[in-house]
């Protein structure tokens with residue numbers, strides 16, 4: 424293997440995207456991924472991603488008990504395979520609100536305002552149907568309508584309109600507010616992860632080497648604090664090895680792993696690193712801090728007919744679904760499960776503060792079996808949490824898990840937002856279109872009148888992650904920021920962070936498309952804008 428110009432650590436949503444741009448520009452790239460290949464059908468058939476969660480292609484981060492979440496531990500599953508989160512997420516394609524990025528810019532992320540990020544979103548996108556000022560058609564990331572529409576989903580879409588929401592054909596257009604079907608990162612009835620799109624387009628190039636099953640423990644530096652390569656640890660034997668780099672190391676290991684690698688490399692809070700006898704390279708007090716996540720809580724309705732997703736993976740139904748997918752790329756297995764949702768302004772602040780993920784089945788969690796029988800889950804989620812958590816080292820051993828405080832529901836404002844979301848969900852459950860298919864509400868209560876205190880209890884007992892951890896390597900222009908607005912790690916040279924951890928605040932929506940946008944911006948900073956133009960993969964490596 425030739426010495427790479429760039430080493431990309433983590434082949435997830437951002438890692439595959441930045442790798443694509445670098446290889447297309449003629450750079451020699453080594454992509455190192457901890458997990459295995461994405462070679463299971465459960466990834467590529469959109470509806471079966473739940474089977475990947477908890478398998479060897481995922482990692483479940485476990486927090487300390489969180490007092491404000493009823494003393495529960497919170498569990499945050501993440502991808503651990505080529506494509507990372509984009510290989511096991513629900514494929515919902517959302518960018519957030521214009522104001523999110525204007526806020527980033529105002530917080531010191533110079534050059535990250537709406538106009539800059541919109542150009543990068545459009546460059547990344549290949550929308551199957553829309554071509555306008557908001558949508559691109561030539562990017563590597565394929566965005567499509569859902570091929571399957573479940574009857575319970577359709578009832579929800581109508582019920583939400585009866586509850587006063589407008590129907591929206593595009594949550595990523597002029598206005599986010601409304602109810603509608605999500606656009607999805609799928610193509611031809613298959614999942615369009617960044618591995619199946621960005622990475623697939625450059626696989627086989629002599630400019631690219633991909634190593635899976637490869638766990639990076641540290642970035643290595645010379646006496647001038649310039650990155651010289653990375654250290655790998657063999658998980659079975661503990662044996663260490665090193666790989667040298669010419670230009671830069673790009674960390675794309677995700678918000679719960681990138682800060683760990685940096686702290687083990689000597690970049691982190693001084694006292695914390697001293698505690699673990701790690702040689703200090705740069706005092707970065709905010710490393711691992713500022714953790715944020717979207718939380719949602721379910722409102723469950725019992726369906727009148729046994730028509731939810733339950734049982735579709737068994738017996739004859741499973742055979743029929745599999746047959747339809749294999750031969751026609753149609754039917755239930757093409758569904759992203761979370762086919763529909765809504766964005767609503769429940770506080771009157773002028774911007775949606777609640778999103779719904781609607782699932783036509785009764786949903787459980789990593790540590791909780793679903794409620795028995797058939798039904799629908801309406802899941803309101805807050806968009807701009809005030810609560811913050813952190814992750815820090817448990818020890819200097821790279822194979823030890825981090826100490827993780829998710830900060831779930833620490834701020835009352837977050838609980839209040841979820842309570843308003845639950846009220847909206849209960850209102851929708853009682854509309855004529857929903858009543859036609861739903862017999863009664865199961866949880867939080869069958870009663871029509873319920874006190875706020877009871878709803879708050881439900882929120883604290885059941886709120887769970889929407890799998891959007893961000894913020895642990897905050898970008899900004901101030902001295903405390905972990906990375907600068909070109910994603911370079913402060914205090915050293917030759918290392919950038921290119922993943923969800925750089926977001927200073929969560930965007931108002933799902934995080935996959937925004938993370939891929941961050942990778943597009945990273946490519947711009949390294950290569951210049953012109954070299955990032957979309958070209959057919961036959962032109963890969965032609966700078």
Ligand SMILES: Cc1cc2nc3c(=O)[nH]c(=O)nc-3n(C[C@H](O)[C@H](O)[C@H](O)COP(=O)(O)OP(=O)(O)OC[C@H]3O[C@@H](n4cnc5c(N)ncnc54)[C@H](O)[C@@H]3O)c2cc1C
Pocket residue numbers: 432433434435436437438455456457458476500501502503504505506507508509511512513514515516517637638639640675676677678680681684889890891892921922923924933934935936938
């Ligand atoms: C179950 C689930 C459902 C979701 N649903 C949606 C959705 O519908 N829509 C949406 O927009 N977003 C969704 N998300 C969130 C979205 O997928 C993530 O925000 C996004 O994937 C984050 O990308 P990333 O590049 O920051 O990290 P990741 O994609 O997590 O990539 C990090 C990669 O680095 C690897 N890695 C970690 N540590 C090391 C190491 N030390 N050495 C080598 N490799 C390492 C990991 O194995 C992983 O492959 C979901 C996420 C999950 C988990």
